[in-house]
Each structure stands twice: as C-alpha cells, then as structure tokens.
Amino acid sequence: MDGTIVDSEPYWMRAETELVESFGGVWSHDDGMLLVGAGLWGSASILQGRGVNLDAESIVQTLTSRVQELLQEFGAPWRPGALDMLTELKAASIPLALVTSSVERMARQIADLVGFAAFDVIVAGDMVEFSKPHPEAYLTAAALLGVDSERCMAVEDSVPGIAAAVASGAVVLGVPHMVDLPASAHYDLWPTLSGRTLDGFTDLFSARRGPGALALTLPDSE
Template identity: 45%
Template sequence: MSDAPPAQADRHPLPHPLPQAVLWDMDGTLVDTEPYWFEAEFALVAEHGGTWSEDQARSLVGSDLRESARRLRTEGGVDLVIDDVVAELLRRVVDAVRREVPWRPGARELLGALGEAGVPCALVTMSWEVLARELVAALPEGTFAAVVTGDAVRRGKPAPDPYLEAARRLGVEPSRCVALEDSTTGVTSALAAGVPTVGIPCVVELEARPGLVRVASLEGRDPAWLAAVAAGAAGDEGASRPVRR
C-alpha cells in the first residue's frame, strides 16, 4: 500500500512519517462515557433484584456488548434475553450522551489536528452503531473516514477483528497506523492486529506491554508525536494509573 501523499509530507516535514491512519476507541478514549455504562448496569441489575459490584463493572470496560449482557444475566441476575439487555444498556447510555457529551481531555483537539494534517481517522468501538452515531454527529462532518462498531464484527475486542476491519476499510496497513485505547481489552485487540498503540487510562490501569505507549492524557499531543509512536520512537510514560476529570 502506498505511503502518505507527497503534498502531506511537504506540509509537515517531520523526523518520522505521519501514520497512515489513526484508529480511535470511543468509550473511555474519545469520550468519558464509562460512568454512563456503570450507571446503566447498576440500575438494570437493581431493577431485576440482583447485585453488581464496582469490580464487576470495571471488568466489562472495553468488552463486546453481548459479552457484557451475558455476564449481567449470569452474574447480575438480569432476567432478559441478551439482545434485550444490550438494548436496555444502549438506550440508557444514548439518553445520557444526548444530555451531555463527556469529551476526554485533548481528544477533539487531536482529531482536528489530524484532519488538518490529512491523516484519516476511524472510530473502532464495541458500542453499537446507535451510540456511535450520536458521537459522530457531535463532530464536524467527515471527522471519521470509517466507523466500525460492535454490531458490525463477528468477533469483538479483545480479538483483532475490529482493528483489522478498520484498516481494511481505510485501505491502510495496520502496522503503519496508531490506535488510541483506554482499556486492557482494547489494547489487546489493537496489538493483536499489529497496530502500534497508545494507552490513555480512564477507569482501569494499563500494564506495560511491547508496542504500547502509555500516557496520562491526550492534551498537548499532536500528529508529530503520533508519527513518533508509529515509528516506535515515542517513550512509554508509564501512565498506569487511571486519570479522570
């Protein structure tokens, strides 16, 4: 597959070539919606007379929604079929997002800078299309050149399928992209797809792993820094502790 167009490189003379694309996780990375998911889970379990813990909620971060629904049924006592559990969770989180989109620090600014630099972006989320659509609509048209959602892939994260599908839709090499993730599940998916990955902890800690660059926030990050990540020249900052605002 071809390199970035010469015009792009001429506008941005950098020590390392810009990534062919940047692949964004959504919940916890682009937007801090994890509290919305936690609230939906606790409320749904309580309505069905079950119990749910903070640790159980954290263990679902980044998971495929069907897997989350299965565990809410078996561990939380939610007496609904899996598709109905998913629909209930999504309804509650979509309603919360419509009231307020909780952007993570630096995310929109970096998206804008990537657009100006001509680097395509894809949204790669285990949330379903109904929620992803709300977030995409809150951004300038064309911000994402591709959107891969949990209901569009056979195997969700931590399998590599979502990131491989995003790269396929963009026509780029996974190894020449950068993924942005907040969860162990998502990091595992991106690395398994061969994508250099940035970890920005939100509600769960991220352990050091080959190919993973951990940072506390996306604030102040720019395309040149992502170029260094793609080239393996950016240092891991060891941001293993979640950073919330």
C-alpha cells in the first residue's frame, strides 16, 4: 500500500519526525528511509532507541493516527498508474488483496479513498503475527482469496515487501519508489505502473509460470 498504491511515505516521515522531536530527539530523512517497508512494531523499537518513551503499541497507534490525519487533510497522493491498474484489474474480475504493514484501520481508509470496492481481501500488519519480510501476510491473503500463493502476483516497492512476496511463492513485480530495488532473478522490475495495462501483468505472469499458466488461474466456475 504505502509507496505502491499511495505515496504516503512523506506522511510517515513527518509523523516520525514530530514524534521523536516531541521527546527532544532528532529524526532525519535518512532515519526515515531506514523504516521504509519495515513492520511498524519493528520500527517502534528503533524510535524507542531515539528517545521516544512510549511502548511499541502506543508508538504504532500514535504514528498511524497522525498519518490518517494527514491523509484526511491533504488526500491520498496516488502513485502513477496505480488507480488505473486497480480499475482495469477490477473490471477484469481479477480478485485483489491489499497486503500492507500498516494497521487495518489505515488500510481500510485508503481502500475507501480508491472510490470503488477494489479489494476483496485486506491483510494488515495488525492482522498477522509476523511482519514483512516474513511471508505470512501474503500467504494469508492467498488463503483468504481461495487460491494457492503460486497462482498470485504481488506488486511491491520495498526490499522487505519483495522478500515477503518472493518467499510466499508468488510471481513478484517490483516498482521502486523511495528506495532502489536491486535486479534479481527472483522478480521483475518496472520503473512505474504508469502506462501499463493488464496485458503487461498477464505477459509477466505467463513468462514466469510458463505456457498455459493463465488457464490454471481461472475460477473453477469458468
């Protein structure tokens, strides 16, 4: 979600800076970059190390509430091509899951801002035991969609997110934003979703899974 569908990382960095400074500390842009794609509870321990005298749960909830306020005030800064791709996937009746390290209440806020019921399933950071790079969230999403994770395709923008998606067995597409993503045989990279279409997704999936793979992904009723 953050960095793939919406460019919310600047909101998170602002919230982190405000929180650290409220305890007399200093938080830089480079500090914020360390948390991109990381689980919120793991990030909380880093913030505690910078002087934030709150328990991890309080840090997570405080940051989330502040980011939600910024989303409400300034709107959702959609990533290029993200809404168009969601619209095309939905029109093609392809089941969609939103898998995020953010908490459920924020994920549902973003899902509502899309303007239509884009997601069949939401799996947020407070709905699983292990954060990315652990694959639990992606495996849970596939199970809730009723498909094997190897029949899924994941789109990610961070190193921990890609690691989680690859470990789940999904076909993985990296679209870098705040951090560079190294080239790898385990996933494909696009510089942006802008101008991309469903055909590009299906071609990538077929290339990874081989001829006839798409026929296997059709619902049983079809």
